[in-house]
Amino acid sequence: MNSTTPEHHAHRSGTPSISADGICLSFPDSTEVLRNISIEIGDHEFVSVVGPSGCGKSTLLRVLSGLQKPTSGQLNTPSNDVGFVFQDPTLLPWRTALRNVETLLELRGVNATDRRELAFNALSSVGLADSANKYPRQLSGGMKMRVSLARSLVTQPKLFLFDEPFAAVDEFAREQLNDDLLALFASAKFSAVFVTHSISEAVYLSQRVIIMSARPASIAHIIEIPFDYPRSPEIRYQPDFAKCCGTIARHLRQLQNI
Numbered sequence: 001m002n003s004t005t006p007e008h009h010a011h012r013s014g015t016p017s018i019s020a021d022g023i024c025l026s027f028p029d030s031t032e033v034l035r036n037i038s039i040e041i042g043d044h045e046f047v048s049v050v051g052p053s054g055c056g057k058s059t060l061l062r063v064l065s066g067l068q069k070p071t072s073g074q075l076n077t078p079s080n081d082v083g084f085v086f087q088d089p090t091l092l093p094w095r096t097a098l099r100n101v102e103t104l105l106e107l108r109g110v111n112a113t114d115r116r117e118l119a120f121n122a123l124s125s126v127g128l129a130d131s132a133n134k135y136p137r138q139l140s141g142g143m144k145m146r147v148s149l150a151r152s153l154v155t156q157p158k159l160f161l162f163d164e165p166f167a168a169v170d171e172f173a174r175e176q177l178n179d180d181l182l183a184l185f186a187s188a189k190f191s192a193v194f195v196t197h198s199i200s201e202a203v204y205l206s207q208r209v210i211i212m213s214a215r216p217a218s219i220a221h222i223i224e225i226p227f228d229y230p231r232s233p234e235i236r237y238q239p240d241f242a243k244c245c246g247t248i249a250r251h252l253r254q255l256q257n258i
Ligand SMILES: Nc1ncnc2c1ncn2[C@@H]1O[C@H](COP(=O)(O)OP(=O)(O)OP(=O)(O)O)[C@@H](O)[C@H]1O
Pocket: 027, 028, 029, 031, 033, 051, 052, 053, 054, 055, 056, 057, 058, 059, 060, 215
């Protein structure tokens, strides 16, 4: 495990899927939120972002998605191929799971037969083939989150941005969702930026964990996670896993002066 300073913001070899260079963002009311953020995320790399509440993590994701223009800095992202998954699954209550997953394909003008097949495959890949015809009110929180994942997955994004997607589900369901997400990551080969408040989730999922400072957020530390994929749930009980979690927790405590 290495902790690198922000000056050495490490990146993987090969073409980066995203690169951001010197991103700064202040809102019109002059709230400075992002300060000089430089980051490169490689093709098929999984990076998590942790940081104090309100520091600017969601704002950073919005900038990376292209939804929010930075005040200054350079950004390269695969702008048409970005999937975004939020904590709130935001499903349409009057549509079945299958029809919810079809929504984006519909907007893109994909014909009904093709989109039904693509949507069904995406639902199957998150383990919900049997629930395709259920309405959101008939699904548990974890299942709704799976539908939300499938809805983004169906467009085959090159880059997946996650904003605390599993924060509202219980710990056991969250661990299951983490494994499912890693299985998707192995097969669909997207790059991922995953914001979470859970240190163990960040360590379990990612190759690197970026620790942000309090607002205005800058990159305070980058922690390399030494485990290969595929990862087994058992790694959670290994000493190296605890060591990574401890390092991140100490950095966060220091950043928040607690
Ligand atoms: N449109 C806006 N105008 C002014 N300030 C804003 C706007 N949107 C967000 N902010 C401020 O930017 C800061 C960062 O917000 P952001 O939602 O990115 O934080 P966060 O790290 O995601 O927080 P949390 O951990 O609670 O999810 C906050 O102080 C927030 O009040």
